[in-house]
Amino acid sequence: MRNKLCAVCAVILVTSCGGGGGGSTSAPTTTPITATANSAPTVSSPVSNQSANVGFDFSLDLSGTFTDADNDTLTISADFGADAKGLSIAGTVISGRPDSTGTITITCTATDPDGASVSDTFTIDVTVDQSAILATFNGAIDLENLENYANQTVPNYITKVNDGGNPITDAGATLGRVLFYDPSLSTDGTISCATCHVQSLGFSDAGIVSTGVEGGQTGRHSMRLINTMFADEENFFWDERAPSHEAQESQPIQDHNEMGFSGQNGRPDLNTLIAQMESTEYYEELFRFVYLDPEITEERIQEALAQFTKSIQSFDSRYDEGRAQVNNNNANFPNFTADENAGKSLFTQAPDNGGAGCNVCHRAPEFDIRPGSDHNGVFAVAGSTTEFDLTNTRSPTLRDMVGPGGSSNGPFMHDGSLATIRAVIDHYDSIQEPTSEPPLSEWRATIDNRLFPGGNPQRLNLTENEKDQLEAFLLTLTGASIYTDPKLSDPF
Ligand code: HEC
Numbered sequence: 001m002r003n004k005l006c007a008v009c010a011v012i013l014v015t016s017c018g019g020g021g022g023g024s025t026s027a028p029t030t031t032p033i034t035a036t037a038n039s040a041p042t043v044s045s046p047v048s049n050q051s052a053n054v055g056f057d058f059s060l061d062l063s064g065t066f067t068d069a070d071n072d073t074l075t076i077s078a079d080f081g082a083d084a085k086g087l088s089i090a091g092t093v094i095s096g097r098p099d100s101t102g103t104i105t106i107t108c109t110a111t112d113p114d115g116a117s118v119s120d121t122f123t124i125d126v127t128v129d130q131s132a133i134l135a136t137f138n139g140a141i142d143l144e145n146l147e148n149y150a151n152q153t154v155p156n157y158i159t160k161v162n163d164g165g166n167p168i169t170d171a172g173a174t175l176g177r178v179l180f181y182d183p184s185l186s187t188d189g190t191i192s193c194a195t196c197h198v199q200s201l202g203f204s205d206a207g208i209v210s211t212g213v214e215g216g217q218t219g220r221h222s223m224r225l226i227n228t229m230f231a232d233e234e235n236f237f238w239d240e241r242a243p244s245h246e247a248q249e250s251q252p253i254q255d256h257n258e259m260g261f262s263g264q265n266g267r268p269d270l271n272t273l274i275a276q277m278e279s280t281e282y283y284e285e286l287f288r289f290v291y292l293d294p295e296i297t298e299e300r301i302q303e304a305l306a307q308f309t310k311s312i313q314s315f316d317s318r319y320d321e322g323r324a325q326v327n328n329n330n331a332n333f334p335n336f337t338a339d340e341n342a343g344k345s346l347f348t349q350a351p352d353n354g355g356a357g358c359n360v361c362h363r364a365p366e367f368d369i370r371p372g373s374d375h376n377g378v379f380a381v382a383g384s385t386t387e388f389d390l391t392n393t394r395s396p397t398l399r400d401m402v403g404p405g406g407s408s409n410g411p412f413m414h415d416g417s418l419a420t421i422r423a424v425i426d427h428y429d430s431i432q433e434p435t436s437e438p439p440l441s442e443w444r445a446t447i448d449n450r451l452f453p454g455g456n457p458q459r460l461n462l463t464e465n466e467k468d469q470l471e472a473f474l475l476t477l478t479g480a481s482i483y484t485d486p487k488l489s490d491p492f
């Protein structure tokens with residue numbers, strides 16, 4: 001450094017002497033020119049290594065760092081290396097709000113108008129203030145060592161991807177995980193999202209309906225939250241009333257029967273909850289880490305919860321193993337039994353081709369619901385024999401209907417009326433109409449016409465053996481890791 005600096009000085013001196021000599025040919029005898037030799041700037045007070053915190057303002061004035069013997073005006077620049085982490089320099093001041101942890105090595109250079117310069121190098125060690133988080137979660141959440149949510153492996157045959165313009169980040173999903181499992185987001189402090197979306201049940205619930213605050217009951221069966229990002233249908237809930245994933249995510253918190261912050265019948269509203277969260281230290285730390293300021297808004301809650309939900313990704317089923325080998329849904333999979341391959345073919349083929357026609361609405365390989373599908377003939381309000389609900393046109397992916405051990409992840413359909421996969425197959429094999437008016441007319445007018453061929457409810461006439469094969473195939477759609485993956489588990 002020192003040698004290089006002298007070399008720079010030498011060049012500058014030579015140049016200025018040469019210039020002076022060239023310009024003074026007509027006055028060789030006057031007083032020798034004195035003040036033309038430039039003095040390079042020097043480091044008068046080296047900056048010591050600094051520390052900073054993610055989400056907290058950082059500022060460092062370099063005006064005392066350099067001097068220049070001939071009082072030239074110095075221009076100060078800074079090289080932050082590959083990642084400035086949100087810092088920048090203006091005038092003599094380095095400032096900004098660091099956006100991630102790690103060490104920044106900064107080389108500041110002071111340059112005088114003649115181009116002579118000197119540099120000073122120091123580091124800023126950016127850490128995160130997470131004392132409340134470490135105390136609350138006992139190491140399950142560590143903002144210095146985030147879990148990988150954003151870059152999970154997705155097979156190349158998965159083509160339906162919709163992140164809703166809110167892509168997963170490791171930080172956002174980590175916040176989402178805390179929100180998802182926090183019962184203090186309910187009015188009586190007992191219900192979290194995970195109460196009704198249980199990890200060991202594919203993020204669904206064993207009950208026909210679910211129980212929320214103060215014994216409140218949901219109107220429909222809980223939905224498995226699997227691979228929600230890998231679908232074309234953008235509307236959420238069985239009846240598609242939420243226009244996006246994000247819009248869905250804060251509704252349960254404000255649902256009177258679910259988490260209770262409804263603002264109705266004397267219950268507090270969402271603003272009350274937000275104020276309560278703002279005085280919770282681990283949320284102050286988490287929001288500051290993710291958003292670089294501690295402000296809590298409904299939009300931020302939605303974003304973070306949606307990122308966590310989207311990160312529940314299940315692609316380690318036997319179906320995926322076989323699909324990766326042949327990369328064609330319609331070829332026989334080498335890892336399947338003959339029955340499973342026959343079931344796959346039944347699932348895929350149309351009824352007039354001897355199949356069961358499932359794939360037209362639950363499309364492989366995502367098994368997401370086809371946008372624009374109408375209802376499938378299941379018409380009851382959960383738990384009721386007198387009320388009807390013909391609005392349900394969305395289904396969770398058909399992946400993970402049972403857990404890795406083969407036990408059911410809960411009853412099926414919006415009304416939880418079909419307890420087993422076999423009951424589901426029987427439904428489609430012989431679709432039953434309501435037995436009275438007015439629901440019968442409304443039902444006929446609204447059922448998906450692919451399940452009402454020629455104006456009659458579908459009769460597949462599957463043999464018992466074919467039903468067994470179709471069931472065997474549906475069981476191959478179950479993954480493994482989501483049921484136990486620590487990054488998807490309760491951090492409290
Ligand atoms: C008291 C039970 C309960 C709680 C608590 C609950 N949910 Fe749900 N969830 C349900 C039910 C029931 C449905 C289906 C409701 C419907 O379609 O009308 C559902 C549907 C969803 C869906 C739609 C899935 C899809 O594919 O359309 C998402 C996403 C979801 N919940 C996420 C959450 C999140 C995030 C929380 C916490 C903020 C939460 N849920 C809290 C019971 C619950």
Ligand code: HEC
Pocket residue numbers: 224238356357358359360361362373374375376378392393394395396397398401411412413414415424425428429448450451
């Ligand atoms: C015309 C479109 C259509 C076809 C064809 C179709 N389904 Fe469905 N499926 C739906 C809709 C819509 C729902 C949600 C209905 C509800 O809950 O009321 C659904 C729900 C389901 C569910 C419940 C999922 C859950 O998580 O509870 C299963 C399982 C299912 N279908 C399996 C099948 C099988 C197997 C076939 C072929 C025999 C099939 N479906 C054919 C549209 C269809």
